[in-house]
Amino acid sequence: MLYAILIYGADGVFDRLSEKQQEAILAKHGKLQETMKKRNALGAVARLMESNTAVSLRPHGGSVVVTDGPFAESKEHLLGFYLIECATMDEAIEAARLLPMDTASYEIRPVHWSNQQASDGPDPHA
């Protein structure tokens, strides 16, 4: 099954870390990507721009309003995500454990449908 790892954290913390600390964090992401790639289980990977760049759409009296900023008033924002192919939730949790735990928190969500699939992984529709 395809799982999404959603990465949540505060804007601006990564930027304040020293270069060495930043490299250590990126190395952990590299480790996850490498591990999943070897299993042909790595799908889309995205790092999002700061939430300041976001706009939100919401319905309003029969039309749609576009407003600035992320939809929810929140201290933690979606910073990025992975799609990975795993046999079980346990396996997905093990994979997510490779990621740095001190700058972000993670939510693992099984994917219902996606046009993305891990490189040679099974078809997510199957």
Added chain:
Amino acid sequence: MALTHTLEAHLANARPRALAALLRRFRDLDVAEDALQEAMLRALKKWPATRIPSDPAAWLIRTGSNAMIDRIRRDRRFAELASDEIALMGGPRDHTEVELERAEVIDSADMRDDVLRLMFMCCHPDLGVHDQLALALKVIAGFSVEQIAAAFVIKPKAMEQRITRAKKKASAVAGRLETPTAFERTRRLEAVCLMIYLLFNEGYASSHGKSHINPEICSEAIRLARLLLSLFPAQAEVMGLLALCLLQHARHRARIGAGGELITLDAQDRTLWDREAIAEATVMIEKALRKGRPGPYQIQAAIAAVHCRAATAADADWAEIELLYGALEREMPTPVVALNHAVAISMTKGHAAALAALAPLEDDLGSYLPYHVARADFLAALGRKEEALHAFRAALSLCPNKGQEAHITQRIAALQRCLAPD
């Protein structure tokens, strides 16, 4: 343990918001800073053993308030405070608890005005520009006196005295800064944007020190702009300010040569530009322009974006740049904008037209370095080399740092080589 590595980053990130809320609570900058200091010490002790709270600013505000109220109660000097003053500081313990519970869910409207108040306090018109910037770095960004002294190249002791004096003045204002009306909020926002822009420029074209740029100051100004935008997400000019700073800063690695000399836009190695920052700024400008409320920061950012889009300096869309400078001059009719417009004219309508555009600016810009550099460039391009040399020498006498000096000395040498065979 990994947690301690990032703890300081979390604390620094929460600092301006926490301090701003504590300032509203205690109405005194020194007390607010003490409360924050205490809260940060407790965080350093407590967080590694547990976890970083999901809202570090709220944790610091709650802990700092509690600590300060306890201290005030313990302190004999406060024993005789009138009861209404105690009430102002949080009231009897039971009420305090209730109020602090509430503080956990910080009202974003309150936070917005709190941070704005803190920033506005630092750029109070009674303070000179450099005092404003030093105070902002100390109070909002939490720089040490040593760091600020190094940036402004004065002795730490002297910087400390300056900051103390500035703080006293600013603090007197802070107590009177009520929750603003919509009009007052706009006024504060404008003043704060300007202060952030001046801070950025202090880093971008350092008026102090050997080095031409101070990236740390630039990064801090960008952080303040980000913070301001997160609190005022619909303000097109705040978006413009952030985009402008990001675009200028994106080029910083290409702006200084191996010998510390300044490298002008046309000679920069564009592969050294920070493409991520340029992309983010481009999104920001696009977002701002959707609002249809252009202003000076947005237009300046749009100009910087045209430069950043071009593969080489010659490829830049100078016609668009000139149009944008025309628009900027209407919004902001200052001699410096007119000077930049003249530079754009030199690219679209030729050097003679540009020189003519410079003529009315002499009185205003006679002691402004870039004016003389532009004039020298135009004169040199028109073959009026002696006059160009003269203008370069005028520029040289105005150089604030070695990087710029080196750049102009080079230009003079090149011109003299041209003149030599005659």
